[in-house]
Structures are given as structure tokens and as C-alpha cells.
Amino acid sequence: MPAPRPRPSVAAIVAYRAGRPAGSDDLKLSSNENPYPPLPGVVERAAAIMSRVNRYPDAGLHDLYDALAGATGLPRDRFAAGTGSVSVLFAAISAYCGPGDEVVVPWRSFEAYPLAVATAGARAVTVPLRADATHDLAAMAEAVTDRTRVVLVCTPNNPTGPVVTHGDLERFVAAVPDDVLVVVDEAYVEFVRPEDAASGLALLAAGHENVLVLRTFSKAFGLAGLRVGYAIASADVAATIRSVTPPFSVTDVAQAAAVASLEAADELGRRVDAVVEQRQVLVAGLRDQGWQVPDAQGNFVWLPLGEDASAFAEAMQPVAVRPFAGEGVRVSVGLPEANDRFLDLAARWLTGR
Known part of the structure; x- marks a missing residue:
């Protein structure tokens, strides 16, 4: 018996792919989440x-x-x-x-x-x-x-x-x-x-x-x-x-x-400033290592890795980053410890260690 069929345009949709889970929330840099808890109150x-x-x-x-x-x-x-x-x-x-x-x-x-x-x-x-x-x-x-x-x-x-x-x-x-x-x-x-x-x-x-x-x-x-x-x-x-x-x-x-x-506008401003400061740390650290990083104005950075995107993302474990196969990798700004861990893994990728 034939089953109901969706419209062709709907049948062709590739489902949205969420950011990869990490072993720890603090190491999840794949979903552009705010690493800080909810604001006061x-x-x-x-x-x-x-x-x-x-x-x-x-x-x-x-x-x-x-x-x-x-x-x-x-x-x-x-x-x-x-x-x-x-x-x-x-x-x-x-x-x-x-x-x-x-x-x-x-x-x-x-x-x-x-x-x-x-x-x-x-x-x-x-x-x-x-x-x-x-x-x-x-x-x-x-x-x-x-x-x-x-x-x-x-x-x-x-x-x-x-x-x-x-x-x-x-x-x-x-x-x-x-x-x-x-x-x-x-x-x-x-x-x-x-x-x-x-x-x-x-x-x-x-x-x-x-x-x-x-x-x-x-x-x-x-x-x-x-x-x-x-x-x-x-x-x-x-x-x-x-x-x-x-x-x-x-x-x-x-x-x-x-x-x-x-x-909670005042505390929001302080937390956003902290994320922006860590974004600058990520961008500077990656560029110092030799990566090409476009101007970053969100709570993430982008690495245009092309065909290496998926392999790079796998190598970053246990830090979870977001690969876009064949295009690049997006890395959300996390807490300082997570950002430092990612920078260390990115440097190891470059040196092949």
C-alpha cells in the first residue's frame, strides 16, 4: 500500500545538522552557545x-x-x-x-x-x-x-x-x-x-x-x-x-x-565583553600559528579548510567543533580553558604531531 508522499521540495530537504556533542559542555565549541550560565535572576x-x-x-x-x-x-x-x-x-x-x-x-x-x-x-x-x-x-x-x-x-x-x-x-x-x-x-x-x-x-x-x-x-x-x-x-x-x-x-x-x-543589561555587557576578548585570543592565536582566519564579529571563528574540514574536526576531539564538509570549520568561543585546549590541538594538527 503506498504511503503518503511529501511535496517534492520537502522530500529533497537534507535535515538540519546540529553541532556535535562533546564529552563535556565546557569543550563543546560546535554550536555557538554562550559558555556562561543564565544571567542573574x-x-x-x-x-x-x-x-x-x-x-x-x-x-x-x-x-x-x-x-x-x-x-x-x-x-x-x-x-x-x-x-x-x-x-x-x-x-x-x-x-x-x-x-x-x-x-x-x-x-x-x-x-x-x-x-x-x-x-x-x-x-x-x-x-x-x-x-x-x-x-x-x-x-x-x-x-x-x-x-x-x-x-x-x-x-x-x-x-x-x-x-x-x-x-x-x-x-x-x-x-x-x-x-x-x-x-x-x-x-x-x-x-x-x-x-x-x-x-x-x-x-x-x-x-x-x-x-x-x-x-x-x-x-x-x-x-x-x-x-x-x-x-x-x-x-x-x-x-x-x-x-x-x-x-x-x-x-x-x-x-x-x-x-x-x-x-540584566549590565551583566550581559560584561559577559559579552568577556566573549569578545576570548574571540580576539582565538583569532590572534590561530593567525600566529599560520591559519587564515576571516574577520570574526560573532561568538565564533571560521577556518576555510576545504576538503580537510572533516578530518580536522575529528582531530580536535575531545573538543567538539563544527565542520562543514568540503568548506571549513566553525569554532565557537568557549571558556578560556577550552579555547586554549583547542589552540593546542590546532597547533598539533599543523605540525603533524
């Missing part, structure tokens, strides 16, 4: 909600949207939250794309982008990164056609690390038709240091209603296990995304943790 605030988990969450996310509005100065109707920014991305693609539509995607970039496009039945038009691992925005603009519904910009780019400059992004958005949604993925924005880095919020403030900014609590805020992310967009775009997001997606526990995290 987060566990207590989340635990207080556990006594009412027999009730459905607040589907309107009132506390979270009020907190985001307070943190950004924007009206609460400009936000749309989901279970991580990747969930919001899937909702945005499904809301604006269907069979026959196209999405312009920089590549190599976030592994979930092609999955979101294929799930909607659309076609990903991939544009290679430049030799320095940055977006080729001119080529991406040229790839836009009358079938393009969405373009994706990842800054800093995951997994390669560089940012898009604000001037380049301004020119790119000006070149894209107003009816094309420009998704600016800023999952790692808290770790960015260049003053000329792109700002999706500045473009929204300048009146670009076709810009959508993705943010997450999984990285700098350290809530990867609770899954909270959100979009910032025009009121109309945000309402559209909320309309296609399954109700009760973000739990009250996750919402409480996110609100508490926003209230």
Missing part, C-alpha cells in the same frame, strides 16, 4: 512560572513585547516572536513565498536558510561569498528578479564571521524593489564591534518598510535551551508573521526568562 524568574505549566502560555506575549518595546523604544506592534529566530525566519519565508517564488541567499551562510526556502516550496538563489568571506551584495542585487520575494542578509555572517557595513547595506536596500522583503539576520549583533557595521534598526527608522530584523535570546543572552527569538519590522510585516506563527509557541517559562535577561 533568570533561573529564579523562570522557576517561579513552573507551578502553572498546566496552563497555556500567554499567546499574546504581552510581557515580552512590553519588555522589548522598553528596551528598543519601539511600539510593541513592531515585534513578532517565536521559538528562536530560526522559527521566525521560517514563518517569514512561508508568509511571503510559495511555489515559483525565489529567495536570494548568500552562501556559505546559515544552514537553515535553504531549509526554510524549500519548506515554503520556493527556490533558493545562492550567491557565493567573496574571497574574504563577506557578502557580495552587488551580485546579490543583480540576482533579484521579478520572482524574488525575499533576500537574506546575515551580519555577522554565520559561519564565516564578517559583518556587512552599514553603507553597503543602505545601498543594497535602495537597489532592491520595495516589494521584496529584506531579512537582516542579526543573531550575533551584541558581539559586533566595528562602528561602521550595518544596523537593520537604523534602516527601519529611516523608513525602509521592507526591512525585517531578526534577533535572538539564544546567543549573547544565553537562553539557547529555551528557544526565544523575534523579528522587528513594520507593523504590517510583524502582524503578518504573527498571523502564521503557531499559537502558544513561546512558553511562559521562556518568556519570563527573556524578560529577566533584558533586565
Whole structure:
């Protein structure tokens, strides 16, 4: 008896591959997680909600949207939250794309982008990164056609690390038709240091209603296990995304943790600074060893190893890193001891010992 068959575009999807587990959480440098525990007050605030988990969450996310509005100065109707920014991305693609539509995607970039496009039945038009691992925005603009519904910009780019400059992004958005949604993925924005880095919020403030900014609590805020992310967009775009997001997606526990995290801004800043300092240690250490490392502005570094990527990752055990077969290896910034262990193993790889 024949079994139900998915749509061809769905059947062709290669499932998302999570970062490799490590023998110790402290040695897991494969998933861009924050190595520090939740911010002060987060566990207590989340635990207080556990006594009412027999009730459905607040589907309107009132506390979270009020907190985001307070943190950004924007009206609460400009936000749309989901279970991580990747969930919001899937909702945005499904809301604006269907069979026959196209999405312009920089590549190599976030592994979930092609999955979101294929799930909607659309076609990903991939544009290679430049030799320095940055977006080729001119080529991406040229790839836009009358079938393009969405373009994706990842800054800093995951997994390669560089940012898009604000001037380049301004020119790119000006070149894209107003009816094309420009998704600016800023999952790692808290770790960015260049003053000329792109700002999706500045473009929204300048009146670009076709810009959508993705943010997450999984990285700098350290809530990867609770899954909270959100979009910032025009009121109309945000309402559209909320309309296609399954109700009760973000739990009250996750919402409480996110609100508490926003209230711990000073400690967040100190922890982000510590990660950035260790990122600089990793980059300097690797370059001193002779590795080519692109500019790193997230909480990770990239090694363009090509065909050696998988073998290198195996040799780094017990430190877990993230190989992209045939392309390179992404190494998350961990605690100092883990970073030093990785640097020692990387040096041994070079010397063949």
C-alpha cells in the first residue's frame, strides 16, 4: 500500500545538522552557545512560572513585547516572536513565498536558510561569498528578479564571521524593489564591534518598510535551551508573521526568562565583553600559528579548510567543533580553558604531531 508522499521540495530537504556533542559542555565549541550560565535572576524568574505549566502560555506575549518595546523604544506592534529566530525566519519565508517564488541567499551562510526556502516550496538563489568571506551584495542585487520575494542578509555572517557595513547595506536596500522583503539576520549583533557595521534598526527608522530584523535570546543572552527569538519590522510585516506563527509557541517559562535577561543589561555587557576578548585570543592565536582566519564579529571563528574540514574536526576531539564538509570549520568561543585546549590541538594538527 503506498504511503503518503511529501511535496517534492520537502522530500529533497537534507535535515538540519546540529553541532556535535562533546564529552563535556565546557569543550563543546560546535554550536555557538554562550559558555556562561543564565544571567542573574533568570533561573529564579523562570522557576517561579513552573507551578502553572498546566496552563497555556500567554499567546499574546504581552510581557515580552512590553519588555522589548522598553528596551528598543519601539511600539510593541513592531515585534513578532517565536521559538528562536530560526522559527521566525521560517514563518517569514512561508508568509511571503510559495511555489515559483525565489529567495536570494548568500552562501556559505546559515544552514537553515535553504531549509526554510524549500519548506515554503520556493527556490533558493545562492550567491557565493567573496574571497574574504563577506557578502557580495552587488551580485546579490543583480540576482533579484521579478520572482524574488525575499533576500537574506546575515551580519555577522554565520559561519564565516564578517559583518556587512552599514553603507553597503543602505545601498543594497535602495537597489532592491520595495516589494521584496529584506531579512537582516542579526543573531550575533551584541558581539559586533566595528562602528561602521550595518544596523537593520537604523534602516527601519529611516523608513525602509521592507526591512525585517531578526534577533535572538539564544546567543549573547544565553537562553539557547529555551528557544526565544523575534523579528522587528513594520507593523504590517510583524502582524503578518504573527498571523502564521503557531499559537502558544513561546512558553511562559521562556518568556519570563527573556524578560529577566533584558533586565540584566549590565551583566550581559560584561559577559559579552568577556566573549569578545576570548574571540580576539582565538583569532590572534590561530593567525600566529599560520591559519587564515576571516574577520570574526560573532561568538565564533571560521577556518576555510576545504576538503580537510572533516578530518580536522575529528582531530580536535575531545573538543567538539563544527565542520562543514568540503568548506571549513566553525569554532565557537568557549571558556578560556577550552579555547586554549583547542589552540593546542590546532597547533598539533599543523605540525603533524
